[in-house]
Amino acid sequence: MLKTSQRFSISIVIALSSVLVLSSCAKRIESGANVIELESSSSACKTSTDTISAGSITFSITNTSNKVTEVYLFASDKKSIVSEAENIGPSISRDLVFELSEGTYYIQCIPGMKGDGFSTTLEVTPGSASKAGAYQDELDQAAAYYKEFVINQATLLLQETKKFATLYSSGKEAAARALYPHARMYWERIEPVAESFGDLDPILDLREADLEEGQSWTGWHLIEKDLWAPTKGYQALTKKERTAASNMLVEKTSELLTRVKSLEYKPFQMSNGAKELLDEVATGKVTGEEEIWSGTDLYDFQANIEGAEKVYELLKSVVAKKDPALSKKLERGFANVYSLLDAQRSGTAFTHYSQLSQKEILEMAAAVDALAEPLSHLTSVVVG
């Protein structure tokens, strides 16, 4: 389905250019005294204080110049960038939160985004913060492993897609139906990455309900409908149409694999992706809207959760150190969702969505919310 593709690509574009976490919950009252007002004007880079104690610090930036500004925070060597905030339009205010350890820092404001701009010094006195960049190696490692994971899933996806396409186009419908939900799980584990390719996603995963007037329909769900055809008013695909649909599926999945091989990830993209997987579950799978014909929503559900859990596992060592309480909540959340899914599973087969009671659906939705809520804070913890 097309739904998240734009969002994922936005977050890549915007967030790549800034390492700072913009925190919606960083209101003054919560962050105590560690707030620095920073004004980037057309003639100065001015802070409300030049000394602050180490810890989580909120920079409340206001651009009073008439140009787009950017703010850099340099370490004492004046060369290594600790953090940066770019693309702040005139008159726009933005709060940014991150951890600073003891030391001397230099803040540079560059209205107009050209030249040296203006700078000022910030002394950070001893406090509770860990050293800036302390987790960088672990995070880099996590990102490298995630890349391997995505390539692995995409490789298996292609392999299973080819099998499925052959079964379907050669008329082995029962075998194709049996393989369908399992093959799709490789897609669902890496769904936010797959959807970040705004051209491939609609070709491969568009649902009938998402079509606009006159748009042609291709991909998994077209075949799904043909394999689980409605009893009334449905015209089955011809042999030729089946072959075309199968070929398209294989061809585009192959292209997906090629593309993910050259993708690199930042930790925040992984954590945002994990949150998006939970969004997918909440809006598509718990509601039974994703697999409307086959009723195999719980397979997708399971795979989405596994994809999110993979991200958490890779980031766990950092999260456990920076926010142990969040770690606990997430582990409890995953366990809870899995136990509900396990109750609907026998071997590798899940209950048909239509067989779920309203009570079971509500329990699952509540468990997804309970996991998604702490998961939505993963990015600010990992990057902050």
Place this chain on the structure above:
Amino acid sequence: MTEVSRRVFLGGLTAAGAVAGSSGFLLGAGSDSAQATQTRYSIYGEKQVGITTPAQNHLYLLAFDLADITRSEVKDLLKRWTITASALMAGTLNDVPQNYEAPPRDTGEALLAGGSALTITIGFGPSLFSTAEGDDRFGFASLTPLELRQLPQLARDAIRDEESFGDICLQICGDNSIAVFHAGRNLIREAFGSATLRWSHSGFNGAVPASKALTARNLFGFKDGTANPIGDDDLEENIWISGSSEPPFMNGGSYLAMRKIKMHLDTWDRSPLREQEAIFGRSRDAGAPLSGGHEHSAPDFALASKDGTPLIPKDSHLAIAHSSRHGGKKMLRRGYSYENGLDKVGNIEAGLIFIAYVNSLNVNFIPVLEALAKSDALNEYISHVGTAVFAIPRAPRDEYDFIGSGLFES
């Protein structure tokens, strides 16, 4: 009472004519409720009220399907509705001698509510003129407003028939929720036997008094309606129909487009502010375009970061919907938030009753709707579940006229 007189003044400026005071109230409104808004509008004039009238705090939007009645019964219903609506707006519904043995004319729950700046706006759906099968049910087909047809099916539409369409709509707005409900209830009573209620949507919008001329916020926390047309010229150009080839009763009228948009609050509330602002293309609290400035600053879509990415993302709501992307054409948005219990997975069923007024659906509205459906970053967090369009006829001229009288003049 400066607040009140200012409202009357504003109302007088934009609406067909405001009637100040609580004339006709049996009890002095001042002694009933010091809080009640005394502003009253009149249903009579050239243009209907409830369109450019400063948006009140509450909405009750009703759509009716006419029963299998005759043309003259339709006429009677429109007459009764006009009289009752007029009395409701003037606060005189209870001003009739009451037979002790008969049900009260006025149901009574709003006797303390004052004027409440009540407006009742009436519109005609495509099916009033001819059915989907092309049946000219009441002999109005030759008078069908030129652009009156249902909106096209768009990508991701999840339209529920039972919350869409309809022969006639009544848009009831006011500053007091019980006054608004009361008006709807009494108008529904008036229709028994002639029309059945097809759907009803209740909306709220309370954070900003209309008189402050501030932009209300939707349930995602962003301002909604910043780019509305302002000033008579802008309104004439975009909202009111005049001197066109439309049937005469549309002269001074408009079109109403309704979309019931479910907003997925649970997933939205888990998204970072960075993403939320990128989706709308505006800062949340100030409402300024991300290219800078203040709420009403013109967005600069060309302003880019060093890597060439626009500060206002291309797929943001602002970038896609802004009038500068649509030949300067605007719509008057008059939306209200709604809450309607739980959805089937236990989340709050809530969102926006989107209402827009335009003088051309084909030019001012549908292209924007289509562009948004195609690529708005917001789509992930919303579903369009209801749809309707109505032609808004001119207002009844005076007490001797009724709404839609032009339908019977041919």
